[in-house]
Amino acid sequence: MSKKLTSRAEDYSKWYNELVVKADLAENSAVRGCMVIKPYGYAIWEKMQDELDKMFKETGHQNAYFPLFVPKSLFEAEEKNAEGFAKECAVVTHYRLQNDPDNKGKLRVDPKAKLEEELVVRPTSEAIIWNTYRGWIQSYRDLPLLINQWANVVRWEMRTRLFLRTAEFLWQEGHTAHETKKEALAEAELMNDVYAKFAENFMAIPVIQGIKTESERFAGAEETYCIEALMQDGKALQAGTSHFLGQNFAKAFDVKFANKEGKQDYVWATSWGVSTRLMGALIMTHSDDNGLVLPPSLAPNQVVIVPIYKSEEDLEAITNVANTILSELRGKNITVKYDNRTTHRPGAKFAQHELQGVPLRIAIGARDLANGTVEIARRDTLTKEVVAMEGLSDKIEALLKTIQKDLFNKALDFRNNHITEVDNFDEFIEVLESKTGFVSAHWDGTAETEDKIKELTKATIRCIPLEGIEEMGDCVYTGNPSKRRVLFAKAY
Amino acid sequence: MSKKLTSRAEDYSKWYNELVVKADLAENSAVRGCMVIKPYGYAIWEKMQDELDKMFKETGHQNAYFPLFVPKSLFEAEEKNAEGFAKECAVVTHYRLQNDPDNKGKLRVDPKAKLEEELVVRPTSEAIIWNTYRGWIQSYRDLPLLINQWANVVRWEMRTRLFLRTAEFLWQEGHTAHETKKEALAEAELMNDVYAKFAENFMAIPVIQGIKTESERFAGAEETYCIEALMQDGKALQAGTSHFLGQNFAKAFDVKFANKEGKQDYVWATSWGVSTRLMGALIMTHSDDNGLVLPPSLAPNQVVIVPIYKSEEDLEAITNVANTILSELRGKNITVKYDNRTTHRPGAKFAQHELQGVPLRIAIGARDLANGTVEIARRDTLTKEVVAMEGLSDKIEALLKTIQKDLFNKALDFRNNHITEVDNFDEFIEVLESKTGFVSAHWDGTAETEDKIKELTKATIRCIPLEGIEEMGDCVYTGNPSKRRVLFAKAY
Numbered sequence: 006m007s008k009k010l011t012s013r014a015e016d017y018s019k020w021y022n023e024l025v026v027k028a029d030l031a032e033n034s035a036v037r038g039c040m041v042i043k044p045y046g047y048a049i050w051e052k053m054q055d056e057l058d059k060m061f062k063e064t065g066h067q068n069a070y071f072p073l074f075v076p077k078s079l080f081e082a083e084e085k086n087a088e089g090f091a092k093e094c095a096v097v098t099h100y101r102l103q104n105d106p107d108n109k110g111k112l113r114v115d116p117k118a119k120l121e122e123e124l125v126v127r128p129t130s131e132a133i134i135w136n137t138y139r140g141w142i143q144s145y146r147d148l149p150l151l152i153n154q155w156a157n158v159v160r161w162e163m164r165t166r167l168f169l170r171t172a173e174f175l176w177q178e179g180h181t182a183h184e185t186k187k188e189a190l191a192e193a194e195l196m197n198d199v200y201a202k203f204a205e206n207f208m209a210i211p212v213i214q215g216i217k218t219e220s221e222r223f224a225g226a227e228e229t230y231c232i233e234a235l236m237q238d239g240k241a242l243q244a245g246t247s248h249f250l251g252q253n254f255a256k257a258f259d260v261k262f263a264n265k266e267g268k269q270d271y272v273w274a275t276s277w278g279v280s281t282r283l284m285g286a287l288i289m290t291h292s293d294d295n296g297l298v299l300p301p302s303l304a305p306n307q308v309v310i311v312p313i314y315k316s317e318e319d320l321e322a323i324t325n326v327a328n329t330i331l332s333e334l335r336g337k338n339i340t341v342k343y344d345n346r347t348t349h350r351p352g353a354k355f356a357q358h359e360l361q362g363v364p365l366r367i368a369i370g371a372r373d374l375a376n377g378t379v380e381i382a383r384r385d386t387l388t389k390e391v392v393a394m395e396g397l398s399d400k401i402e403a404l405l406k407t408i409q410k411d412l413f414n415k416a417l418d419f420r421n422n423h424i425t426e427v428d429n430f431d432e433f434i435e436v437l438e439s440k441t442g443f444v445s446a447h448w449d450g451t452a453e454t455e456d457k458i459k460e461l462t463k464a465t466i467r468c469i470p471l472e473g474i475e476e477m478g479d480c481v482y483t484g485n486p487s488k489r490r491v492l493f494a495k496a497y
Numbered sequence: 498m499s500k501k502l503t504s505r506a507e508d509y510s511k512w513y514n515e516l517v518v519k520a521d522l523a524e525n526s527a528v529r530g531c532m533v534i535k536p537y538g539y540a541i542w543e544k545m546q547d548e549l550d551k552m553f554k555e556t557g558h559q560n561a562y563f564p565l566f567v568p569k570s571l572f573e574a575e576e577k578n579a580e581g582f583a584k585e586c587a588v589v590t591h592y593r594l595q596n597d598p599d600n601k602g603k604l605r606v607d608p609k610a611k612l613e614e615e616l617v618v619r620p621t622s623e624a625i626i627w628n629t630y631r632g633w634i635q636s637y638r639d640l641p642l643l644i645n646q647w648a649n650v651v652r653w654e655m656r657t658r659l660f661l662r663t664a665e666f667l668w669q670e671g672h673t674a675h676e677t678k679k680e681a682l683a684e685a686e687l688m689n690d691v692y693a694k695f696a697e698n699f700m701a702i703p704v705i706q707g708i709k710t711e712s713e714r715f716a717g718a719e720e721t722y723c724i725e726a727l728m729q730d731g732k733a734l735q736a737g738t739s740h741f742l743g744q745n746f747a748k749a750f751d752v753k754f755a756n757k758e759g760k761q762d763y764v765w766a767t768s769w770g771v772s773t774r775l776m777g778a779l780i781m782t783h784s785d786d787n788g789l790v791l792p793p794s795l796a797p798n799q800v801v802i803v804p805i806y807k808s809e810e811d812l813e814a815i816t817n818v819a820n821t822i823l824s825e826l827r828g829k830n831i832t833v834k835y836d837n838r839t840t841h842r843p844g845a846k847f848a849q850h851e852l853q854g855v856p857l858r859i860a861i862g863a864r865d866l867a868n869g870t871v872e873i874a875r876r877d878t879l880t881k882e883v884v885a886m887e888g889l890s891d892k893i894e895a896l897l898k899t900i901q902k903d904l905f906n907k908a909l910d911f912r913n914n915h916i917t918e919v920d921n922f923d924e925f926i927e928v929l930e931s932k933t934g935f936v937s938a939h940w941d942g943t944a945e946t947e948d949k950i951k952e953l954t955k956a957t958i959r960c961i962p963l964e965g966i967e968e969m970g971d972c973v974y975t976g977n978p979s980k981r982r983v984l985f986a987k988a989y
């Protein structure tokens with residue numbers, strides 16, 4: 006547990022895998038591709054959930070719950086969506102086990118308990134939800150319908166990595182229904198914006214808002230909005246998506262409504278989601294060779310206090326002081342833990358809290374008591390300072406705000422330094438290989454060119470940025486005319 | 498939607514089903530036995546989750562997440578548990594769909610994508626969790642391990658009813674590991690007590706704490722504690738269970754620890770859970786022929802304000818007053834909604850809020866403005882009173898507390914009036930058939946007698962109450978000696 010991590014320079018991917026396990030965030034399970042989210046990792050995920058849930062409710066959404074299973078006949082109703090997910094579906098075919106006559110004490114699937122229709126374990130819930138919405142929507146008075154679901158989903162990925170790509174993952178999926186195309190588009194944009202605000206203000210992760218090209222779109226969507234972040238190794242990570250689904254699902258599931266003029270029309274749809282993948286983005290944005298670095302807003306413990314003592318008397322005196330600090334900090338809604346475990350020495354405690362990313366560590370020794378001081382260590386900068394007990398809780402409160410801001414600015418600088426405008430293909434390859442990050446380049450708008458570039462460089466178009474400006478130019482690969490730059494990158 | 502419910506006297510079961518759907522709590526889905534929990538029902542479930550989660554954390558538990566799937570070989574490792582759930586397991590056998598060559602536009606299971614080992618969709622998570630705990634527990638320093646999971650589980654029930662018995666349901670499952678038998682027993686008792694406090698103080702449902710007989714125990718448990726509630730139709734409902742699992746799972750999954758003396762020993766276990774079934778208990782404890790009745794602690798809206806107006810001017814004046822009330826109530830953390838929909842008349846609004854169990858309704862008309870009064874209607878008693886605007890928010894706050902307490906006391910009276918001590922079998926049958934409720938009777942302690950009584954009367958032993966007193970007597974069926982009474986009832 007206290008063993009050092011592989012450094013990022015040595016092997017970024019190995020560093021990531023080790024950090025996830027050693028910081029007690031998650032681990033692989035006995036089920037291929039499925040992870041166990043450990044209590045410390047789950048506590049961080051809960052903080053994300055709480056904040057997102059609040060933001061969803063503030064924008065008028067309600068939670069609900071729809072079945073885990075999708076009957077095959079519903080699953081295949083929206084063809085593009087079905088096609089997009091068919092190759093990675095876990096399928097329930099039987100509903101009973103029985104004693105295995107050939108293997109005492111073992112079970113086997115009961116061949117007589119075969120389902121008439123197979124059930125797909127939801128890879129996403131548009132099908133089951135739109136089949137339900139048909140019963141909920143008759144008139145414009147039933148619209149908009151603004152619903153979110155917190156759920157587990159399963160996509161049978163062949164190559165999995167903790168948090169980034171797992172066969173089962175946790176997410177939220179919003180599914181909304183609207184009277185008009187305009188309203189649905191506005192909703193898709195609004196929720197992408199909610200995601201961007203959440204990523205930047207809460208997770209301290211700068212993101213670029215954009216739209217996906219047709220080939221990168223969600224299966225069944227007419228437009229996919231996204232937020233794209235940049236990881237420390239120069240690869241992009243799609244941190245959230247929000248889809249304008251047009252009338253595709255309404256048509257597939259026959260969801261019509263009587264509009265204000267009394268005419269029947271198909272309903273317009275959106276869906277949007279973020280997942281436990283955000284944990285991966287969090288780790289690869291802020292962490293370092295010593296382990297996890299957490300923005301204070303996501304830290305289960307924002308502050309930890311470690312007593313440094315030789316005698317029981319010292320410990321008693323330190324504990325008295327610590328208790329005062331604890332109650333002052335808790336009065337300010339700062340989460341703080343007093344680590345007075347007798348099973349670990351201070352050095353081991355320091356290492357553990359560093360590995361787990363606790364933003365601030367307060368050490369109190371006998372000399373501090375005499376001087377009326379404590380030692381504060383910042384996890385993000387690894388700097389220490391001795392400060393007066395007097396006014397400590399105000400100081401801590403301010404420091405936590407500073408850390409939150411500094412982490413964002415540091416990530417923003419890095420990200421901005423890794424967006425490179427490129428105007429010829431040699432440079433394009435060169436930047437992707439050596440500098441890495443986003444390459445901002447002209448593209449002729451065709452899927453053929455996009456495919457070819459992906460084949461040659463492994464880079465994909467991450468998005469057409471919403472804030473991009475119109476600028477005539479020549480496609481970086483074909484030289485054909487282009488009206489604006491798009492962002493390419495290798496990606497998770 | 499506004500159509501009247503079947504009365505409870507006419508058909509209790511039909512009343513229940515209609516109420517669940519008409520009050521917008523849940524509905525059946527396209528997947529056999531799986532329900533859709535609608536936003537209003539889910540909002541109530543969220544309140545239960547929040548309170549339980551707080552109680553779990555206050556007693557030292559942390560949340561985590563374990564895989565949805567259990568490989569068959571792990572599932573069968575603890576034999577009694579496997580045997581108990583084998584007949585109701587949904588089983589994933591394939592991981593891919595493909596285009597059906599015989600049916601254009603349709604999909605079929607790809608026969609080449611058969612899993613080497615089948616995956617059981619978790620009916621409960623002991624197996625996957627204890628297989629994980631093996632890696633987490635080496636020494637007594639790792640104990641106790643106090644973990645809870647919020648999750649969906651699947652049990653392929655043949656006869657399903659919304660909330661009460663569904664193929665998929667939502668629940669929490671605690672799984673703890675301890676050094677000693679004594680500690681594990683204390684944990685199982687503690688969590689049963691947490692459930693009892695939650696049911697009584699939060700849901701206003703009186704419960705009897707007890708232990709299950711061997712034949713009613715959780716498969717794989719050595720002792721099952723439970724809380725039993727009584728529904729309005731005189732049938733009992735098991736509202737939560739807490740299991741002492743002994744060393745059964747530790748032995749099945751080889752989870753040992755080095756104790757303080759350095760010797761290896763198997764770990765002691767508990768598990769405990771409550772589910773969306775609690776929604777059924779809630780409905781059948783408090784509701785009436787007009788619909789849902791909610792204790793204020795569980796009401797998404799504790800108060801609703803309905804304006805009664807003829808002119809736009811009246812509405813404006815009423816809205817001004819309403820806004821003052823809204824902000825005062827919100828300042829007291831009371832959830833309140835101003836129902837100023839123009840699409841519905843006051844009568845329709847009243848009916849809807851009654852059906853959905855809003856504890857207090859405030860109606861404000863033009864005459865009220867002149868008099869400085871409002872009309873308050875209590876959902877639980879269906880009584881109305883005209884009260885002064887002056888001091889209204891204090892009055893409302895007090896009334897909500899009164900309603901919470903009155904609901905509990907009413908249910909407690911009903912429950913207490915339906916525990917009948919019986920000393921011969923004719924009376925036993927008579928009470929079960931006519932008076933209904935719990936029958937407190939002597940039992941000789943054998944599974945044979947228990948089975949025979951069940952066969953003859955459909956009543957089961959709900960529990961051996963923890964608070965029961967020792968009292969020698971003769972078994973109500975066999976006349977054999979018995980040391981204490983147990984509680985029989987027909988049950989959900």
Ligand SMILES: [Zn+2]
Binds near residue numbers: 423440
């Ligand atoms: Zn660089």
Ligand SMILES: [Zn+2]
Binds near residue numbers: 915932
């Ligand atoms: Zn009665």
